Amino acid sequence: ETGVTQTPRHLVMGMTNKKSLKCEQHLGHNAMYWYKQSAKKPLELMFVYNFKEQTENNSVPSRFSPECPNSSHLFLHLHTLQPEDSALYLCASSREQSSYEQYFGPGTRLTVT
Amino acid sequence: ILNVEQSPQSLHVQEGDSTNFTCSFPSSNFYALHWYRWETAKSPEALFVMTLNGDEKKKGRISATLNTKEGYSYLYIKGSQPEDSATYLCAFPSNNNDMRFGAGTRLTVKP
Numbered sequence: 494e495t496g497v498t499q500t501p502r503h504l505v506m507g508m509t510n511k512k513s514l515k516c517e518q519h520l521g522h523n524a525m526y527w528y529k530q531s532a533k534k535p536l537e538l539m540f541v542y543n544f545k546e547q548t549e550n551n552s553v554p555s556r557f558s559p560e561c562p563n564s565s566h567l568f569l570h571l572h573t574l575q576p577e578d579s580a581l582y583l584c585a586s587s588r589e590q591s592s593y594e595q596y597f598g599p600g601t602r603l604t605v606t
Numbered sequence: 607i608l609n610v611e612q613s614p615q616s617l618h619v620q621e622g623d624s625t626n627f628t629c630s631f632p633s634s635n636f637y638a639l640h641w642y643r644w645e646t647a648k649s650p651e652a653l654f655v656m657t658l659n660g661d662e663k664k665k666g667r668i669s670a671t672l673n674t675k676e677g678y679s680y681l682y683i684k685g686s687q688p689e690d691s692a693t694y695l696c697a698f699p700s701n702n703n704d705m706r707f708g709a710g711t712r713l714t715v716k717p
Contacts, residue, residue, distance in 0.1 A: 535610075541705075
């Protein structure tokens, strides 16, 4: 247990569906992250929130919409996804950005049909 | 080097062997260098965060060194055990907001 939980662990959705991924951390951290792990590619940073403010958006398509209502919770809202969006989505948190180690959740395995 | 590069891509060693692998990163605008271990069916787990040139960190049989001037870090495992089998990732904040991961070195330790 890393102190970072993610739900659901597995998700299958059609291209017209809307779904949300949830991440929660119980570590008192101030930074939270969404990463995407596609097959045979390095981990890709999607979004960063620091003190609930979004500080990075790595040119992620608008069909992915993050939300950080407080420093303990992070959501990733999904709508009209494409099959190539199928991947493992990992959430992480750290005390602050960059120079502090990140704690990762177990991930959500997403399949878009 | 604009991205983070790791070598080798994969490594097979016998139990008891010592091994090492490399992470190369841009040497300008250095903030920190992270090492993570990612075991199958688990979450990535932080090993080290290194910030100073010449830094050397150790955790049990695993150690890491850092050269920020030439842009590389080595991870060493002494006396590899089967439980060390995992993918070892390094990550580099390219500015104070971004984090770039290497593709990883997949280590398999045979009993």
